[in-house]
Amino acid sequence: MSSFTVSTLARRYAKSAVIAQPADVRGWGLFAEAAFAAGEPLFWVDIHNRAHSHVLHQHEAFGECDPRSVTLLPQVAFCFTAEQPLYYVNHACDANSGFINWGSLEDGKLCFAAFRDIARGEQITADYSALTPKGDGSPHGDAWQMSCLCGQAVCRHLIEGFDRLAIGDQKRFALTESPPYGRVIAHILAESPRAVEDLCLAAPHHFRHYQAALAEQQALAAYFKARLG
């Protein structure tokens, strides 16, 4: 029997077996309502769904938006609402989930998947470093930083953007030995040339997928920027 209990204060999602509810010192969190196998999608992020996010230039996604925005495209931030499960995903230094396939789109959606097997009731976590490009700390382009409360043995304590990770940590996302692959958004990896070079040399097949995802993200960013003016 699972000891997983659902709080009376909870938010369910029609299309995903995940639930948001009060977690711990970090406030609310997102939890698995079923077991998931490594690589299995937990939920999808539809970049065109205006009920789930509104789109801003990266340098405008501060203030109220700051804690719930992710720069999914180059210089283009998505400020999520509670309608989108990603809104509730807390950071962990040994995260069990995240975006896969370099953040490439399937039918306009990014897949947020389990990195390893997840038990029913387990909190779903992502490594915020894999979601954070350079200059995401202020409207002026300062580096982003956050103190970590994950309590894991591998905790880095001070969490920073992907470009500031040690190369060994960058390779955990870019050069994983087993699926799912592409655990960092392509345009964020692109800011770390050494990790890109290592990917190109060690895994040419995955490197080509990364390049295709990057081109897609650059084209989409141009589309959104033109609409934002």
Ligand SMILES: [Zn+2]
């Ligand atoms: Zn930590």
